[in-house]
Amino acid sequence: MALVNTKEMFKKAYEGGYAIGAFNVNNMEIVQGITEAAKEVNAPLILQVSAGARKYANHTYLMKLIEAAIIETGLPIAVHLDHGDTFELCKSCIDGGFTSVMIDGSHHSFEDNIALTKKVVEYAHERGVVVEGELGRLAGIEDDVNVSDADAAFTDPAQVEEFVTKTGVDSLAIAIGTSHGAYKFKPGQNPKLRFDILEKIEQRLPNFPIVLHGASSVIPEFVEMINNNGGKMPDAIGIPEDMLRKAASMAVCKINIDSDLRLAMTGSIRKYFAENPSHFDPRQYLSPARAAIKELVKNKIVNVLGCNGKA
Ligand code: G3H
Numbered sequence: 001m002a003l004v005n006t007k008e009m010f011k012k013a014y015e016g017g018y019a020i021g022a023f024n025v026n027n028m029e030i031v032q033g034i035t036e037a038a039k040e041v042n043a044p045l046i047l048q049v050s051a052g053a054r055k056y057a058n059h060t061y062l063m064k065l066i067e068a069a070i071i072e073t074g075l076p077i078a079v080h081l082d083h084g085d086t087f088e089l090c091k092s093c094i095d096g097g098f099t100s101v102m103i104d105g106s107h108h109s110f111e112d113n114i115a116l117t118k119k120v121v122e123y124a125h126e127r128g129v130v131v132e133g134e135l136g137r138l139a140g141i142e143d144d145v146n147v148s149d150a151d152a153a154f155t156d157p158a159q160v161e162e163f164v165t166k167t168g169v170d171s172l173a174i175a176i177g178t179s180h181g182a183y184k185f186k187p188g189q190n191p192k193l194r195f196d197i198l199e200k201i202e203q204r205l206p207n208f209p210i211v212l213h214g215a216s217s218v219i220p221e222f223v224e225m226i227n228n229n230g231g232k233m234p235d236a237i238g239i240p241e242d243m244l245r246k247a248a249s250m251a252v253c254k255i256n257i258d259s260d261l262r263l264a265m266t267g268s269i270r271k272y273f274a275e276n277p278s279h280f281d282p283r284q285y286l287s288p289a290r291a292a293i294k295e296l297v298k299n300k301i302v303n304v305l306g307c308n309g310k311a
């Protein structure tokens with residue numbers, strides 16, 4: 001099995017009423033934890049790389065880690081650029097072997113978003129690479145961009161057909177109330193997603209794969225593990241799993257998860273050091289961190305995404 005793009009994955013996911021997990025990767029232990037989990041439950045995977053991950057770990061290292069994971073697991077894996085913000089960044093990832101890129105033009109005007117996205121699509125499609133566009137704006141933090149709640153905007157269903165037709169994108173990320181990071185809802189607030197908007201988009205774009213960003217559930221077990229072992233996180237509330245299951249049964253074919261991986265990894269490392277304050281061999285504290293990621297991803301695949309057995 002080689003690297004694949006997401007065309008076939010999304011077609012099957014749409015028809016089967018499940019979603020593919022798109023997990024952010026930044027180092028070897030994260031790649032291993034995710035891919036070992038997917039192998040155990042025979043799930044297709046999207047491994048996504050942000051500009052920050054590429055800066056941290058280097059494009060070639062990440063590509064080679066993902067290639068190693070394909071050799072070890074034999075799974076269909078797509079490698080995707082998360083939140084590409086310029087044509088040049090998308091081009092560099094396409095030229096460097098990514099099979100899928102996101103061009104996030106959501107901070108531009110509708111017209112400029114279309115023009116930028118179309119340019120990326122033309123370059124990508126000539127090379128067999130698929131493109132995710134975005135309409136609407138999520139709150140939260142990606143790399144150095146911090147979008148406040150006031151600047152966030154739900155996707156307007158009236159714009160989706162024009163955007164998809166004019167750009168030729170293969171999938172569309174939408175804003176229906178999810179947000180990036182660990183603080184998605186305020187304490188006391190009831191988590192709510194605008195499924196009415198998703199339904200309208202689904203009606204206007206039949207058989208078209210929709211992407212949900214900012215979809216970590218912020219699992220309390222890991223937040224507590226951080227706070228019980230010297231950490232100090234404020235109340236963190238994520239997207240309830242039943243809402244993600246509902247989205248996956250609808251047109252949502254790709255669900256993005258990063259914060260949950262970070263919390264699992266950091267929680268287990270903090271716990272390890274609280275219990276073993278004199279240890280200093282990185283293999284000792286990275287092994288439980290990798291195992292925590294594996295367990296988390298297996299649970300996501302089987303209990304939330306429903307893509308187990310679909311590789
Ligand atoms: O949506 C953002 C992802 O969680 C990636 O985060 O840009 O800090 O790598 P990052």
Ligand code: 13P
Pocket residue numbers: 024082083179180181182212213214215216217256257258259260
């Ligand atoms: P979370 O912060 O909810 O994990 O979202 C990740 C994401 O959308 C990556 O693009």
Ligand code: ZN
Pocket residue numbers: 083142180213214256
């Ligand atoms: Zn995102």
